[in-house]
Amino acid sequence: xxxxxxxxxGWDPKxxxxxxxVAAPQHGIRLWPERVGxxxxxxxxxxxxxxxGLLGSFRNLKAIFTLGxxxxxxxxxxxxxxxxxxxxVDPDLTMRMTEYVVLHVLKYHRQQRLYESQQRERLxxxxxxxxxxxxxxxxxxxxxxxxxxxxxxxxxxFRVAGWCRTAKSLPGIETFSGLAGLExxxxxxxxxxxxxxxxxxxxxxxxxxxxxxxxxDGALAGCYLINAGRGAVQVDADILAxxxxxxxxxxxxxxxxxxxxxxxxxxxxxxxxxxxxxxAAWSSPRAIVSNILRQIDRAELGIxxxxxxxxxxGY
Ligand code: NDP
Ligand code: OXD
Numbered sequence: 001x002x003x004x005x006x007x008x009x010g011w012d013p014k015x016x017x018x019x020x021x022v023a024a025p026q027h028g029i030r031l032w033p034e035r036v037g038x039x040x041x042x043x044x045x046x047x048x049x050x051x052x053g054l055l056g057s058f059r060n061l062k063a064i065f066t067l068g069x070x071x072x073x074x075x076x077x078x079x080x081x082x083x084x085x086x087x088x089v090d091p092d093l094t095m096r097m098t099e100y101v102v103l104h105v106l107k108y109h110r111q112q113r114l115y116e117s118q119q120r121e122r123l124x125x126x127x128x129x130x131x132x133x134x135x136x137x138x139x140x141x142x143x144x145x146x147x148x149x150x151x152x153x154x155x156x157x158f159r160v161a162g163w164c165r166t167a168k169s170l171p172g173i174e175t176f177s178g179l180a181g182l183e184x185x186x187x188x189x190x191x192x193x194x195x196x197x198x199x200x201x202x203x204x205x206x207x208x209x210x211x212x213x214x215x216x217d218g219a220l221a222g223c224y225l226i227n228a229g230r231g232a233v234q235v236d237a238d239i240l241a242x243x244x245x246x247x248x249x250x251x252x253x254x255x256x257x258x259x260x261x262x263x264x265x266x267x268x269x270x271x272x273x274x275x276x277x278x279x280a281a282w283s284s285p286r287a288i289v290s291n292i293l294r295q296i297d298r299a300e301l302g303i304x305x306x307x308x309x310x311x312x313x314g315y
Contacts, residue, residue, distance in 0.1 A: 003028040007050040052077040072198040085309040092287035100280040101149040104252040108224040130219035132157040138189030141196040190218040198230035199314035208238035222249035228280035231256035254280040
C-alpha cells in the first residue's frame with residue numbers, strides 16, 4: 001500500500017480524487033489541503049501547479065508525478081525534494097494535442113476565418129486555395145507531442161519541418177536542431193507551431209525578430225503562429241506587434257506567460273487572434289490516473305519509472 005498525495009491547483013481536484021480512490025482502493029489517497037494526514041507516511045505525490053515549498057515538507061516521498069506533460073511549475077520550486085519527477089506521456093494526451101494542432105493548421109490553411117467573416121456578410125465568394133503540399137508548416141519542439149503532430153500533418157501532405165535541441169530524424173519530415181538550425185527552420189516556415197517546454201533556454205524564443213524571419217512569400221502569402229507549448233516561450237508584446245504590422249496574419253494562443261490571461265489583455269478582442277484557455281491537450285483524469293497508478297505499481301516492485309524528467313535539461 002502507498003499513500004498518494006494529490007496537490008492540484010487551477011483544475012477541479014474532485015474528479016481526480018474520486019478517480020484515484022475508485023481505481024486504487026488499496027492505496028491511501030490524500031487530498032491537499034483538506035486531507036493530508038501524517039505527512040511522513042505520504043510516499044507519492046500527483047500534482048498540478050503545486051505551491052512552491054510544499055512538496056519539500058513530505059520527507060518520505062519516493063516520486064512526484066505531474067498530471068500534465070509540462071513540468072516547469074514543479075522544477076522551478078527551489079525546495080523540490082531530490083526524488084524522481086515523472087511527467088505524463090500518454091496516447092490520450094498526445095492525440096488531444098495533435099487534434100488541436102491539426103485543427104488550427106487547417107483553419108489557417110483553408111482560410112476558415114475569412115469564410116466565417118464572409119458568412120456574416122452573406123457573401124458567396126471563393127478564393128484561391130493552395131494545396132497542403134505547397135504549404136510549409138514548422139513545429140518547434142519534436143518531442144512526444146511535436147513529433148506526433150508533425151507526423152500527422154505530414155500525412156495530410158503538408159511540407160513539415162521540425163526543430164529541436166538534439167539532432168533527430170523522422171520519416172518525411174525535414175529536421176533542424178540547435179541554435180544553428182533555428183534560422184533555416186524559420187526561413188522555410190509559414191505556419192509555425194510551438195510545442196516547446198518552458199526552460200531558461202526557450203524563454204522568449206518566439207519574439208519579433210524570429211517572427212520577422214518567417215516565410216511570408218510562401219503559398220499562404222503570409223505567416224501564422226500556433227503556440228500550445230508554454231507561454232514563457234512567447235513575448236506577448238512582440239506577437240501583438242507582429243500581428244499589427246502583418247508579419248503574422250493570425251495567431252492561435254493556448255498558453256500565455258501569465259495565466260489566466262488578464263481581462264485587460266488586447267489579445268482577447270484582437271481580430272486576428274484565437275485564444276483557448278490552456279486546454280490544447282486536456283489532461284483526462286480517466287487516462288492519466290490509470291497511467292500514474294501503473295507507474296506506482298512498477299515503482300513498488302523496484303522497476304525503474306518511465307518518463308522521468310531530466311532536471312538539468314529542465315524538461
Ligand atoms: P518533450 O519533452 O517530449 O519534448 C520537448 C521538445 O522540445 C523536444 O523535442 C526537445 O528537444 C525540444 N526542446 C527543449 N528545449 C529546447 C531547446 N532549448 N531548443 C530546441 N528544442 C528544445 O515534451 P512534450 O512533447 O511531451 O511536450 C512539450 C510541451 O508541451 C510540454 O513541455 C508542455 O510545456 C506543453 N504542453 C502543453 C499542453 C497544453 O495543453 N497546452 C499540454 C501538454 C504539454 P530534444 O528532442 O532534442 O530533446
Ligand atoms: C501541460 C498539460 O503541460 O496540460 O500544459 O499537460
